[in-house]
Amino acid sequence: MATVYPSDHAALAAEPFALQEYYASCHANGSLALLFLPISRHSQNILHSPTHAASISIWSDRPAASRPRVSLIGNVTVFPDLSLTPDLARIQACYLDHHPDARWWLPGPREPHVAYWARFDPHSVYFVGGFGDKHYIGYVPLDMYQAAGRQGTGVAGRVLFDQQDHIP
Template sequence: MATIYPADHLTLAGQPYSMQEYYANCHANGSLTLIVLPISRHTQNILHSPSHSASISVSSDPPAAARARVALMGSVTLLPDDSPESEALKDCYLAQHPDAVEWIPGDDEGAHVAYWGIFDPHTVYFVGGFGDEHYIGYVPLNLYQTASPFDETDVGSRFLKQEASF
């Protein structure tokens, strides 16, 4: 995840801050679920941003230049403590990150105060691998939001076929 230090920061105003963050894919439209911790530098930057903006990179494990990756630019919305989605988000999140059990929102005995957040992308930039063989460029948001899961080995040919419509 990447965020920007707020304008009133004493030494790093306007500077980017980037560090790996957990997210979970719990939404059919490609939005991502976050655990938002007030102690986190990212959270502090997001809450001080008028648009609550952030960017998240998604890549292969392990990352490799020849493999597909995507940068998602968007905004974070905090969910209220009593959100009807909370239990489903907890189940989904812990299925993907069982080690996050100590940080789950609503746990009075948790390690930190935490909230559920939803990251909603507004811009998608895709790098399919090396440029002469794979699509590199913006992906229309509606295509991203309606895409179904697919085999990573098919990613390059799928986007090359649709490049003409971008």
């Protein structure tokens, strides 16, 4: 995930910050479920962004220059009230299927950290299919990305890897 430090940060105002972040593809439209911990640097940057902007990279199981990858650019919706989290039971089960070790940080009355559920909604998708002379590199229409998730094959971005020769 990549976010940007807020403009009022003492030392790193408007600087980018990137670090691996847990996510799970739990939405049919390609949005991603996030475990949102306000103590994390990404969460703090997102909360201080007027649009709650972030970017998430998804790649093949073995990243390499010749392998496909996708960058999702979008915004994050945080659900601070657990009772108002859409599809709470399904999201929690899906997330734990992807990250069983996260059970210790799930939202609810737990200590020592506060946690919420959040949803990352991409608005732009940039795809790198591998080397440019052999594979597609460029933006993917959002509706194509969102439709890929409805095919039931897991992470919507990874579906694109199988369809890379068919991207306009």
